[in-house]
Amino acid sequence: MLIGSIAHPLPAISSDMACSDVLALMHELDATAGLAVVEDGRPIGMAGRTALMRNLAHPVTYALYEHRPISLLMRGNPLVVESGTTIDRVNELIATEKQWALEEGFIVVEGGRYAGVGTIQALLKRSVSDARTQIAELDHARKQAERANEAKTTFLANLSHELRTPLNAIMGFTDMLAAGAAGPVNDKQAEYLRDIHGSGKRLLDLISDLLDLSRAEAGRMELDEGEVDVPAVVEEAARILQVRARDKQVTLTTQLRSRTRLWADEGKLLQIILNLGNNAIKFTPAGGRVALTVDDAADCGVVLHICDTGPGIPEHEIPRIKEPFGRGRTARRQKIEGAGIGLALTQTLTAMHGGHLDITSTPGEGTCVHVHMPGGRAVARVETEPPAARLAAE
Known part of the structure; x- marks a missing residue:
């Protein structure tokens, strides 16, 4: 899944916008993480909501920054990712390089131009959704495999029965012929009968092994x-x-x-x-x-x-x-x-x-x-x- 699918198209702000106006806009837009600071369509920073509220919480700092530009308090090296980046890759970047994006969010761009803001909440929601989808797909695949294995075992059991019956008859008749039940047998005929009997025995052994393997794979074979x-x-x-x-x-x-x-x-x-x-x-x-x-x-x-x-x-x-x-x-x-x-x-x-x-x-x-x-x-x-x-x- 690509990160562009969870980008929230919040309006961007300019670097000279007053800090108090930025905070007011955040409250108005319910921007839980922050707003992107953009110049000429390209992000240059990130105004994190939590960091801004912390800086303006005290009367002294509020008076100091109230009318000053947000460029003084913005993060100048925000996490910026292309919309075609995978969610897994963004998770990796946040975990290893840009941990502060957990609080402030990250900026999504298309061709380098601002497209929206991503938040850790949206990222987690999509990751959980994707994980559930994958689990459901794996469960479906497992059930399909179990049904296929069941069908294979049933088929082999039926095939075994259908093959064993004529093979046993063939081997029985060759034994009777070899014993002279239909008259004397010369050396060449006896050799042919031994070959037929041996081939039938190999086929029966093969069928037994194949059926045993199928039963074992299906968990149907038990130890005595x-x-x-x-x-x-x-x-x-x-x-x-x-x-x-x-x-x-x-x-x-x-x-x-x-x-x-x-x-x-x-x-x-x-x-x-x-x-x-x-x-x-x-x-x-x-x-x-x-x-x-x-x-x-x-x-x-x-x-x-x-x-x-x-x-x-x-x-x-x-x-x-x-x-x-x-x-x-x-x-x-x-x-x-x-x-x-x-x-x-x-x-x-x-x-x-x-x-x-x-x-x-x-x-x-x-x-x-x-x-x-x-x-x-x-x-x-x-x-x-x-x-x-x-x-x-x-």
């Missing part, structure tokens, strides 16, 4: 909390991941250096490890390694490390891949499958537990994702001899 044996969950995740690691000829190991139990959602914790483990295996070439490690944290919590010997991630790409649907250049260049949902969902699930997720990576060497679960969730820490690193298959 209980006492969780973290090392046991890591070992369970390793058993599940071992099949994929073996198919890719990737060595998967676990190292359980903490026996801390957490108050957490066991299913969500398993989902976090599986999402990160699957990502690590996906990006690790044949002959590489993926390690799942559990450590005690300094705050008595737990840190899960999922490290791989993949291509690594340039530092400037890390913020992008942590966003929903964000994918790094390596994934795009190598045409690695994925929609960029898993990491965003993992961050959300971690945050729901009060934790946070960090990524460290060196291009050409590999990546580590560190999941920090806070000490406030620690239930018990059993001091045992930490097991040596071992193959997850053992």
Whole structure:
């Protein structure tokens, strides 16, 4: 908002006008702040009402200045602003440079020529009005965003149902065909059926992740909390991941250096490890390694490390891949499958537990994702001899 919108077009006074006449004019016009002293259309000073009344309040000073020109009592360096100046800028000038304008007001000009007087009262009134308008606009935008998010969640839930039903049927029929329900299946046909089943499974997993992310963002996802044996969950995740690691000829190991139990959602914790483990295996070439490690944290919590010997991630790409649907250049260049949902969902699930997720990576060497679960969730820490690193298959 521009300052010209609150300028009051009070008549200007000349520098030779008598002080008593100026005071009388102020009373007549109800000029609460003051009047601009103008020569040839341009302001040269400001006669502040409070200062003038103070100077003329005593009989001696009144007699001294009654018939003398206002130029003797005016402020010669008033705050003068162009009508196109923003209200925020005028507020800044008054707060930092021209504090006396709180009492005397300021002069508004257009092209350097007098246009009116502004007062702190009018400035505050407009600032409050603008603030209320902004609050109302923000509230409206928030409600629109909430409605859009609600519509998105409903749409995804409906879409999930519509997609799951035929996908489950397709996968069921491929299982039946692979089992010979419609007759013998040769090796090539069996390979095709495995591809169909695998593609259907990936689509179902993608739909589940997308729906989970939408529910979490909408605040509809809740934690089913209980006492969780973290090392046991890591070992369970390793058993599940071992099949994929073996198919890719990737060595998967676990190292359980903490026996801390957490108050957490066991299913969500398993989902976090599986999402990160699957990502690590996906990006690790044949002959590489993926390690799942559990450590005690300094705050008595737990840190899960999922490290791989993949291509690594340039530092400037890390913020992008942590966003929903964000994918790094390596994934795009190598045409690695994925929609960029898993990491965003993992961050959300971690945050729901009060934790946070960090990524460290060196291009050409590999990546580590560190999941920090806070000490406030620690239930018990059993001091045992930490097991040596071992193959997850053992």
